[in-house]
Amino acid sequence: MSGLWAPRLMIEKRYIRSIKKMMQQFAELTKGRADPQEILDAWKEYAESERFRKAAEDIAMKMVTGLFQDGQRTWRAAARENGQGREFYEALQQELSGQVGAVYYDLIYQNSRLIRTLPDDLAKQVTRYVAIEQQKGKRAMEIAEDIRRMFPEKTRARAELIARTEVSKASTALTQSRCEMMDLRWYVWRTSEDQRVRDSHDLMEDVLIRWDDPPSPEALNREKSYGRYHAGNTFNCRCYPEPLIELSSISWPHKVYYQNRIQTMTLAQFKRIA
Ligand SMILES: [Zn+2]
Numbered sequence: 001m002s003g004l005w006a007p008r009l010m011i012e013k014r015y016i017r018s019i020k021k022m023m024q025q026f027a028e029l030t031k032g033r034a035d036p037q038e039i040l041d042a043w044k045e046y047a048e049s050e051r052f053r054k055a056a057e058d059i060a061m062k063m064v065t066g067l068f069q070d071g072q073r074t075w076r077a078a079a080r081e082n083g084q085g086r087e088f089y090e091a092l093q094q095e096l097s098g099q100v101g102a103v104y105y106d107l108i109y110q111n112s113r114l115i116r117t118l119p120d121d122l123a124k125q126v127t128r129y130v131a132i133e134q135q136k137g138k139r140a141m142e143i144a145e146d147i148r149r150m151f152p153e154k155t156r157a158r159a160e161l162i163a164r165t166e167v168s169k170a171s172t173a174l175t176q177s178r179c180e181m182m183d184l185r186w187y188v189w190r191t192s193e194d195q196r197v198r199d200s201h202d203l204m205e206d207v208l209i210r211w212d213d214p215p216s217p218e219a220l221n222r223e224k225s226y227g228r229y230h231a232g233n234t235f236n237c238r239c240y241p242e243p244l245i246e247l248s249s250i251s252w253p254h255k256v257y258y259q260n261r262i263q264t265m266t267l268a269q270f271k272r273i274a
Helices: 010-026 036-047 050-081 084-092 101-113 117-136 140-182 267-273
Strands: 187-188 208-210 242-243 254-258 260-266
Touching: 010 050, 010 084, 010 117, 010 140, 036 050, 036 117, 036 140, 050 084, 050 101, 050 140, 050 208, 084 140, 117 140, 140 242, 254 267, 260 267
Parallel strands: 208 254
Antiparallel strands: 187 208, 187 242, 254 260
């Protein structure tokens, strides 16, 4: 089952590509404009347009829908493995009209809002840059040329951070709402297998977590706490929750996060608190 619950990297890559393509419209607007202020005005006008709002919404919808459908396939596969096919299947059929549907629409709204902040962030950076360079006596035409040159680099980093963080968060939100629907109260914290896993998250690998009791991985690792959160729910995190469907699907004794610490419990001990 390893990796079955991981959000698909492909969805993240596609999201980055779409955001960059959306921002390409802003790069186009710098062309043929020799005055930085003219560029900023043109950006502002486009950023406030209906067309841009629609483009952002479309991109967010595609990303969330991709995760949603991918999750459905995962749940069906998991249900088959656990002999709960029919029960899960029926619940999945009715998702969009229920609580999972509400989470789905909310994720589209949140993501489209977030990517719509990109032009504004960019405009702020450029405004600062223009002020500094003007003070140094650089000519407007040269500054406009700098803006054109800086554009790809400035949007790339932001697009990547947003995509990486938001795909994980959206995936966790969908898994959580499906767990609630199926009355599954625990999950196993899984780290992604790439080298960027931070120490505090490494500590959480394979630990059982209850949905209503998120840990602070940093505090558990004796670092400064960022607050409590679930797998995948913080910036640049590719961890993900793997729902605990059958107690027999994991080995016992097992690590459990309980009463603010990670403990090793036997199946009998776990059953008393689960
Ligand atoms: Zn992580």
